Amino acid sequence: AVHADQLWMAPYAQLVRDAAPTRPLTVLDQHNAVYLIPGRLAADEHNPLKRGLLALEARKLARYEAAVCRRFDRVTWVTHEDFAAVQHLPAPAGEPDAAPLPNAGVIPICADPAATAPIDQRPDARRVTFLGGLHYPPNAQGVRWFAEQVFPQVLAQAPDAVLTVIGKQPPPLDGLGIPAANLDVLGYVDDPAPYLAETAAFIVPLLAGGGMRVKIVDGWTWGLPMVSTSVGAEGTAIAPGENILLADTPADFAAATVRLLTRPDVGRRLRDAGRCTAEQAYGWRSVYRAWDRVYAIED
Incomplete structure (x- = not known):
C-alpha cells in the first residue's frame, strides 16, 4: 500500500x-x-x-x-x-x-498520555501561553489578534500577567504597547516545560484553520487549563466549561483568561478533566x- x-x-x-x-x-x-x-x-x-x-x-x-x-x-x-x-x-x-x-x-490525531506526565503547575503561575509554529498563518493571525485585542483587557484586570509566545518565526509584537515586563516572545525553545509550569492559561486564539488542533490534545495531555476560540477547538472532544473554556470575542476571551489567572480552583478542575479526556479519547x-x-x- x-x-x-x-x-x-x-x-x-x-x-x-x-x-x-x-x-x-x-x-x-x-x-x-x-x-x-x-x-x-x-x-x-x-x-x-x-x-x-x-x-x-x-x-x-x-x-x-x-x-x-x-x-x-x-x-x-x-x-x-x-x-x-x-x-x-x-x-x-x-x-x-x-x-x-x-x-x-x-x-x-492522538498523543501518548501514558508516557507523558502532566505538567506540575506552579501555584504562582502568571503566564498566558501560546505554543505553536508561527510560520503557519492561522497561528500568527491568532496571536496578533490576542495581543492586540484581548491581552490589553487582561492586563487591566491582571496587571502581572505575562503573554508568552513560544514557536518559531513569531510575528512582531513589540509595537503594540504591551509593557516589556508583560511580554515574553521566546521563539523556538527545545524544552517548553519550564514555561508551561508557570502557565495559568494555555491559549488557542485561532480565527482560521482546518482539521483538529493538536495543541488542544497536547494541552490536555500536559494537564494545562485552556481557553480557545470555537475554531481553535474544532474537531476535538470538548466539553465547554468542563475540560476547556471557549470564547470568541475579545471581551469574552479576556474574561476567560482572567478567570484562570484569578481562580486556581477553576484551573485545577479544567486540568483534571482535560487530562482525563486525553487518556480516554486520544491515546x-x-x-x-x-x-x-x-x-x-x-x-
Whole structure:
C-alpha cells in the first residue's frame, strides 16, 4: 500500500502507484479540509488585495482537493467536519461526478498520555501561553489578534500577567504597547516545560484553520487549563466549561483568561478533566484497530 500523509504528498503517492508493476492500495490521510484555511483567513483580512488573493487560493484549492481525494482508494479524515466540508464540493471537470468521495473513517490525531506526565503547575503561575509554529498563518493571525485585542483587557484586570509566545518565526509584537515586563516572545525553545509550569492559561486564539488542533490534545495531555476560540477547538472532544473554556470575542476571551489567572480552583478542575479526556479519547492505542481496518485489503 502507498500512504500519503496530507494533501501535499498526494502527487508523489500517485507517481509511486503509477510506477508500481502491480497497482497498490492508495490511502490519503487528510489532516485538514485544506481549502477552508485560506477561505477563513480571507474572511478576517482587511487588506482588499490580500483578501482577494486568499479567496482565489481557497477556490483553487477546493477544486484541487475535490479532485485529488477521488483519485485515492481510501481517504481518512481527522474530523467529521473535514469530511463534510470536502464531501459537499462538486467533482471538478474531467472527474467522474458519480464517484463517491472515499471515506475510510475518521481517525483523530492522538498523543501518548501514558508516557507523558502532566505538567506540575506552579501555584504562582502568571503566564498566558501560546505554543505553536508561527510560520503557519492561522497561528500568527491568532496571536496578533490576542495581543492586540484581548491581552490589553487582561492586563487591566491582571496587571502581572505575562503573554508568552513560544514557536518559531513569531510575528512582531513589540509595537503594540504591551509593557516589556508583560511580554515574553521566546521563539523556538527545545524544552517548553519550564514555561508551561508557570502557565495559568494555555491559549488557542485561532480565527482560521482546518482539521483538529493538536495543541488542544497536547494541552490536555500536559494537564494545562485552556481557553480557545470555537475554531481553535474544532474537531476535538470538548466539553465547554468542563475540560476547556471557549470564547470568541475579545471581551469574552479576556474574561476567560482572567478567570484562570484569578481562580486556581477553576484551573485545577479544567486540568483534571482535560487530562482525563486525553487518556480516554486520544491515546494511540485507541486508533490502532481503525488503522488496521483502513489497510485491510480485500481479495
